[in-house]
Amino acid sequence: MTALLDVRNLTKHFPVRKGWLIEREVGRVRAVDGVSFTIQRGETLALVGESGCGKSTTGRLVLRLIEPTSGEVRLDGEVLADLSGEALRRLRRRMQIVFQDPYASLNPRLTVGDTIAEPLLLHGVGSTAAERRLKVAELLGLVGLRAEHARRYPHEFSGGQRQRVGIARALAAGPDLIVADEPVSALDLSIRAQVVNLLADLRQRLGLSYLFISHDLAVVRHLADRTAVMYLGRIVELAETAQLFARPRHPYTRALLSAALPPQPGRQRPPVALEGDVPSPLNPPSGCAFHPRCPLADARCRQEAPAMVDGVACHHADAQAALPMPPRVGNERLHRLHQFFRTATQSATSSV
Ligand SMILES: Nc1ncnc2c1ncn2[C@@H]1O[C@H](COP(=O)(O)OP(=O)(O)OP(=O)(O)O)[C@@H](O)[C@H]1O
Ligand code: SF4
Ligand SMILES: [Mg+2]
Numbered sequence: 108m109t110a111l112l113d114v115r116n117l118t119k120h121f122p123v124r125k126g127w128l129i130e131r132e133v134g135r136v137r138a139v140d141g142v143s144f145t146i147q148r149g150e151t152l153a154l155v156g157e158s159g160c161g162k163s164t165t166g167r168l169v170l171r172l173i174e175p176t177s178g179e180v181r182l183d184g185e186v187l188a189d190l191s192g193e194a195l196r197r198l199r200r201r202m203q204i205v206f207q208d209p210y211a212s213l214n215p216r217l218t219v220g221d222t223i224a225e226p227l228l229l230h231g232v233g234s235t236a237a238e239r240r241l242k243v244a245e246l247l248g249l250v251g252l253r254a255e256h257a258r259r260y261p262h263e264f265s266g267g268q269r270q271r272v273g274i275a276r277a278l279a280a281g282p283d284l285i286v287a288d289e290p291v292s293a294l295d296l297s298i299r300a301q302v303v304n305l306l307a308d309l310r311q312r313l314g315l316s317y318l319f320i321s322h323d324l325a326v327v328r329h330l331a332d333r334t335a336v337m338y339l340g341r342i343v344e345l346a347e348t349a350q351l352f353a354r355p356r357h358p359y360t361r362a363l364l365s366a367a368l369p370p371q372p373g374r375q376r377p378p379v380a381l382e383g384d385v386p387s388p389l390n391p392p393s394g395c396a397f398h399p400r401c402p403l404a405d406a407r408c409r410q411e412a413p414a415m416v417d418g419v420a421c422h423h424a425d426a427q428a429a430l431p432m433p434p435r436v437g438n439e440r441l442h443r444l445h446q447f448f449r450t451a452t453q454s455a456t457s458s459v
Contacts, residue, residue: 110146111146112169136388140391156363160337162320172204205273223279250275250305270293290306292322342420346418395412
């Protein structure tokens, strides 16, 4: 079966230039460096990793908001780079984005109704203003807001409500895939859970697929079917979310999960502590890029970049199985969030 989204060997290197009169290229930021993954219909794939590892750049490449250095993105088998004009517009309509900061992404001078009607006009949904008004009301209802909210301006809404408007705007074009880039990071815990539940509900009702970019491992564990872990522009592990959390196979995944746990007296020391900063993507380490921070690194790791085999890129992935597993990601904050997930309801518009 053809995957809804098929990303192959995607690479984005940003040139770094210096010089005042005569500019010359002095290096390249390897923001995304040969990333491959698929997303099936109705599936949620999470992208996780430390700041600067290339998550947002990957999302922007998928939506073709920026051009790749090399590699390919296919939607339903169609190569995006091969399309232009009407064909590209038609395909673009099927992929939309939800941003982290709904306030920054909404025009403060437009009412919420006009904000949502904009993509309807752009994509020719509804032939009259009355039809578009009906559609706007329908979209507002879908995200748990009321039709009369259409007359208000973004500043009249709370953070959670604004994110609901952002989601309604993304849904206006009738997409199959939503790239959600840290869509709940700016929200309080309880509101965060409600918006995550809304995303899960919309996925089920509309058959949506998500590329879900997040730092928040608790949210990822709750929402994602599969999870890809990125380090310095590459995917180092990609697995079913439950399996990845229960039995991480890459030392970096293990470290990331351990880092989500606060130190507690009596608790076993995490099997891998994540120490040191992420190296610069301008000048990544030789061999396996994780080797300066990896306790298992040996001479081979310093010279030879590991290939992705069975969802993990590590020369010593098998040795991981012998190590004790990190404690479950379930610290107090995450536990509270999970409580919210269980109890939060999406309706309660006024409380958001
Ligand atoms: N337009 C650009 N020009 C040069 N470098 C860029 C550009 N956009 C991103 N980068 C660099 O590419 C790397 C990846 O950035 P990206 O924003 O994709 O990371 P991220 O994983 O989304 O980080 P965060 O979690 O902080 O949002 C970073 O080193 C960043 O500085
Ligand atoms: S390849 Fe070597 S350095 Fe890289 S993660 Fe595996 S063990 Fe660590
Ligand atoms: Mg980002």
